Every structure is written in C-alpha cells, then in structure tokens.
Amino acid sequence: MQTGCQGCRRDSGFPLAFSMAFQPIVDTRAGTIFGHEALVRGTAGEGAGSILSKVDADNRYWFDQQCRVKAIELASRLFPAGGDTKLSINFLPNAVYEPRACIRQTLETAGRVGFPPDNIIFEFTENEPLDTAHLLRILTTYREIGFKTAIDDFGAGYAGLSLLAKFQPDIVKLDMDLIRNIDTNPARRAIVAHTLAMLADLGITALCEGVETEAEFDTLRGMGAHLFQGYYFGKPVFEGVGAWG
Template identity: 65%
Template sequence: MAFQPIVNVQTGIVLAQEALLRGKDGAGAGWILAQVSDDNRYVFDQTCRRTAIEVATAAGLAATDALLSINFLPNAVYEPRACIRMTLETAERSGFPLDKIMFEFTEVERLDAEHLLGILRAYRSLGFHTAIDDFGAGYAGLELLSRFQPDFVKLDMALIRDIDSEPVKRGIVRHMIRMLADLGVELVCEGIETEAEYRVLRDLGVTLMQGYLFARPELERLPVPVWPAEAPDLAAAG
C-alpha cells in the first residue's frame, strides 16, 4: 500500500490518507485490478482492506486526526455485515478506530443500485465515513446521489485537468459545489497537478484537494503535504 493525503487548503490539515494499491515492482492499481476476476474478487477486496489498516497503523496514522480512506469493490460485497467482519476484526486487533475509516468506491461496472445502497447504508450505520470516487466518470451519478448522500464526493480528475484554461469545466465545478453544499455533502477535488489548477479551485471555494501538487503517493509511509507557494501561511505551518 501507498498513501496519498487529502488536504484542507484552508486550514492546512490533512483530512485523510488514501490507501492506494501498488505492485511489488511498482505497478499501479490499474494493472493490479486487471488481474481481478470473479474467482478472486472477494479475497482480493478483503485482503486490500486488511492490508490498508495494518500498514496505516504501522505508519502511525491512528495517532493522527486523519481518516484512512479505503477503496472497495461493490461487486465483491455479497452481504455488507458479513463482508465487513474481517475489517472490524483487523481494526480491533490493530487498535485502529472505526470512526476514522472511510470507504470510497468507484463503479467500474454496472451493478444493482439497491445492492450498492444497502452497502453504503450498512457502512454508515456501523460508523464508517463514505465517499463516491471519480464522480462524473462512472455509473454512480445523480440518481444514486438523490437516494444516498455520502459524506464526501470526489470529483473525477478529468474535470480538474486544465480547469484554469477551460471555462466549461469551471462552470461545471461551480454548479457542483453549490449542489453538494445544498445536499450537505463535502466536495473533494482530486488529481490537482499545477498551481494554476489550485488557484482556480481555491477561488471557486474548494477547500478539500488531493493531487501531485501537494504530495505524491509514498509506499508504506504517510506523505507530508507540500503547500503551494501562493499559500504562505500554510507553507509556514507545514
């Protein structure tokens, strides 16, 4: 597991560290996920959850105020409360607080909306935070959001890339900010790589950000954010 922070650019606080898959040879998550099949999906998903908690605990995350964000595969969950058992046992054994775990998902393939809603509602009832990742890119769209409001929505990075030079993207993000605020959902913009992108998002009112501009993923370590030069107060605090 590698970790990459989600930061609050207004307060200079790390909201969460996202656990990211990496192969032993440095292979990214895409290559690893391509090896997942119906035969190994459940074991793979369970192993990722356990490993994320164990490595995060060893890296000292439990001693901070930041959340641990774990990606999960909805199609690997046959029954939410049964499939969460290993997560609960691992967290208890590792001494990692359950209320500091966030589950985020991306729908990479279609699935039963009722099944997905059942998972999200069960996780919320157990005290976990929830997030929709890559919003605007997968099948998880406005219809799902109308039926369940997660704690966070992570906007797909395709809408963030070059937002400083593309007015249409700025308009979409501006309206997304207003809509999510009305729903009581916090917006995270991910994939931020340049100070120009950061400036536009900051001026639009985005406070939660993630991307190479702040920190690249680090294997089995919690990266310390680097703040943009245009945020001298945060840079001094960091």
C-alpha cells in the first residue's frame, strides 16, 4: 500500500475482493467507441452495491487505489492495443489525501502494464458534500499530469454551476434523470438544451448517460449531443468489453 502521506497510512484495507465491468461510451459523430467506464462488481459479477456498501472512512483509500489498479490492469488486456480508447475511472475525492502522493500507484500501474495515462479519464460524482478547494487541487493536479477529468451525474449534485465557474473539466456527464423520457418531456428538453449550449460555450464536451431508448437518443442527437452511454448502446460487460455499431 502507498505510504505517501499520513492519511494513506491510516487506511485499514478493504474486506472484499472485487473486479470490474466495462460499459461503452460511444461517439456517434465519429461512429466509434470513445471509451469504456469501469464499474465495480463482485468477483462473480455481483452488483456494485454489494461492494460499495462495505466502503467506509477507514478503508476508502485502499478501495479507491485498488479500483484504479484493477481497472487499468483489465483495460490493458481488453482494449485494442495501440489505440486511443479511453478508460473512465470513478474516484472518491475524500479518499485522496495529497493528490501527487496518492496518484503514484496509478502511474506505476499504467507504466507496468503499458496503458497510456492520457487515455485515462478520472470522473467524480457530486452527490455528496465536497471540500471544493481540495477537489480543485485534485483536478488541477490530474490535468497537469495529463489525465482527463469528468463530472458525473451533473444536475443531481451539490456543486453544480459554482464548481464549473472555478474549473472546467474535459467532460460533463448529464445525469440520467434529465435524460429519461426527454423525448416526451418539454421541461427536460429545455434544461438539457440550455445545458448543452452552456457546456459548448465553456469548451466542455457533454456526455449523455443513461440513454435507454431510440427516441431519447434521437432527441439528444437532434440537440447536438454526440457522446452517449446507456443500455441503448450497451450494457456493462463483466471483465470484458462489448461491441457497438
């Protein structure tokens, strides 16, 4: 385990073994798979809840570190060799004590298995209160190293627009609650249309997640979106990657 800071040394380990499933992110403008999001699973493919329910303040550093390692190791074997397929990894901001110390194992793993760091996207969700100053230090450090960054579940969290005013990530993933039935819901269409325009003005790529139907996809594509994720394009594949198109 890393020993880069006092917080890291306090971690007590994680009680369960786990693995990853990968869900495709598609670029319909280019007609390709842009990347895959790594989603934690039990070792027999059990749902994320069976693992995440065991994460607490005493083991979250170890869990966060091992998620990164597992995702990168699997991606190095599953993704096309020599390509630019992106790997999106969720991280826990509260598990990062000192950004440069806590990133060492990630970089060492990428180097060991030959996975390009600039093909890694670190995404975080804003569904719990965050120390914004600490989060900004993490995001700035990751950008300096060469990683891409993303906000997940945008529109359902705490930081929202105030965070975007301080830091513009590479990607913003629109929360699936905004996407659901957007083809029949004028309020959702108005909100998403203005959000897409705002992100374009900020130079941020929008990713619509949770797309489940052709009607949702057609509506969003007609609004200018081109990065998508959801069951309509492919379900998560346990320790594997699915095809699209």
